[in-house]
Amino acid sequence: MARAKVAIVGAGNVGASVAQWAAAKELGDIVLVDIIEGLPEGRALDLWESGPICGFDLKIRGSQGYEATADSEIVIITSGVARKPGMSREDLLRVNQNIVESVVGEVVRWSPDCTLIMVTNPLDTMSYLAWKVSGFPKNRVVGQAGVLDSSRFRAFVAEELGISVEDTQALVLGGHGDEMVPLPRYCTVSGIPITQLLACDRIQKIIDRTVNAGGEIVKLLKTGSAYVSPGAAVAEMVEAILRDKKRIMPCSAYLDGEYGLKDIYFGVPAKLGACGVEKVIEVELTEEERGFMERSAALVRRSISSLNL
Ligand code: NAD
Numbered sequence: 001m002a003r004a005k006v007a008i009v010g011a012g013n014v015g016a017s018v019a020q021w022a023a024a025k026e027l028g029d030i031v032l033v034d035i036i037e038g039l040p041e042g043r044a045l046d047l048w049e050s051g052p053i054c055g056f057d058l059k060i061r062g063s064q065g066y067e068a069t070a071d072s073e074i075v076i077i078t079s080g081v082a083r084k085p086g087m088s089r090e091d092l093l094r095v096n097q098n099i100v101e102s103v104v105g106e107v108v109r110w111s112p113d114c115t116l117i118m119v120t121n122p123l124d125t126m127s128y129l130a131w132k133v134s135g136f137p138k139n140r141v142v143g144q145a146g147v148l149d150s151s152r153f154r155a156f157v158a159e160e161l162g163i164s165v166e167d168t169q170a171l172v173l174g175g176h177g178d179e180m181v182p183l184p185r186y187c188t189v190s191g192i193p194i195t196q197l198l199a200c201d202r203i204q205k206i207i208d209r210t211v212n213a214g215g216e217i218v219k220l221l222k223t224g225s226a227y228v229s230p231g232a233a234v235a236e237m238v239e240a241i242l243r244d245k246k247r248i249m250p251c252s253a254y255l256d257g258e259y260g261l262k263d264i265y266f267g268v269p270a271k272l273g274a275c276g277v278e279k280v281i282e283v284e285l286t287e288e289e290r291g292f293m294e295r296s297a298a299l300v301r302r303s304i305s306s307l308n309l
Contacts (some may be wrong), residue, residue: 004074005028005031005069006030006075006076006148007032007069007074008032009075009076009079009103011033011034011036011062012120012303015032015079016032018076018119020056021231021235022238023050023058023060025235026058027235027242029060029061030060031072032060033068034062035062035064047060048060048061052227060260067110069110070111072111072112073241074116074242075111076118076238077115079100079103080126081096089303093122093306097126098130099267104129106132107134108135112299115141118130118252119230120175121176121177122209123250124267125142125303126177127142127143127252128251139275142270143251143265144251145176145252146176146180146249146251147236147249148233149172149213149250151232153187154187163189167190168181169188173266173267175296175299176252176267179295179296179299180267180296185289209274240273241274241276246271247273249270251267253266259282259297264297265300266297266300268280
């Protein structure tokens with residue numbers, strides 16, 4: 001059987017990390033694309049040369065053009081800029097809108113049947129944009145946010161309880177960034193809700209740290225933002241789709257009435273398999289949780305409406 005092909009647009013920190021995790025899992029041949037001359041080629045060569053040590057045997061190449069990405073099963077979009085001092089959210093949106101529009105146009109031309117995984121921020125807005133520009137059905141455009149946010153929550157719960165991260169499960173929904181909605185009632189340790197294991201104030205501390213986890217890393221790194229964990233989160237989604245695992249993962253998916261929301265990309269639990277987002281799963285919410293989701297959705301909606309479509 002022919003190996004799958006995975007293209008990654010943007011060979012910066014997150015793009016390179018996705019490539020590394022995807023190679024380690026032998027998910028498929030990898031093509032990295034970037035506008036910076038030499039960067040995707042150099043990163044691809046460096047990773048490929050680790051194959052004999054790490055035990056993966058894949059084609060890994062870098063390119064400035066899209067021809068190399070032709071007929072990819074999955075394309076991950078990480079190209080974009082991060083917010084710099086003095087740059088408003090609207091400025092960032094405009095810059096990344098231009099980048100994402102041009103990139104998605106090329107991707108679709110060369111891989112009309114691919115599934116797109118969006119990473120560029122603002123995540124839910126860029127996922128909506130990619131869906132619009134691509135003309136793809138909603139199941140074939142999905143954004144990565146919740147897998148990462150839930151992983152962070154899980155790590156903090158494990159640390160707080162002095163237990164293995166393996167036994168923690170978490171559900172972080174809503175928009176990516178400050179507007180995320182962690183749902184402690186659905187966070188468990190081997191099936192036991194954390195609400196039975198931790199006092200309210202400890203849970204609130206974990207929620208606050210999760211919401212600010214991206215910023216915590218930015219502050220420590222001083223230049224750039226998290227990329228190892230975002231890369232791992234994306235690779236897990238790629239694996240679920242390529243290997244048709246039917247995994248339930250929180251991701252940014254197009255909603256058409258689910259959770260009372262329409263025409264928006266928003267973080268919800270979804271079944272990921274060969275057809276991409278195969279189902280959005282609706283969980284019961286209390287009045288308070290619903291309020292958090294609605295507030296989060298209003299922020300995402302405001303960002304989407306400022307897109308120049
Ligand atoms: P980075 O600056 O290291 O990499 C971005 C790369 O995109 C650069 O190499 C740049 O040359 C490239 N690029 C810019 N315009 C391009 C174009 N038109 N075509 C091809 N490549 C182009 O940044 P990073 O740390 O890798 O982050 C990338 C994006 O991912 C940012 O928007 C960041 O905010 C976002 N991000 C999202 C999550 C998430 O959970 N969704 C997590 C981390 C980062």
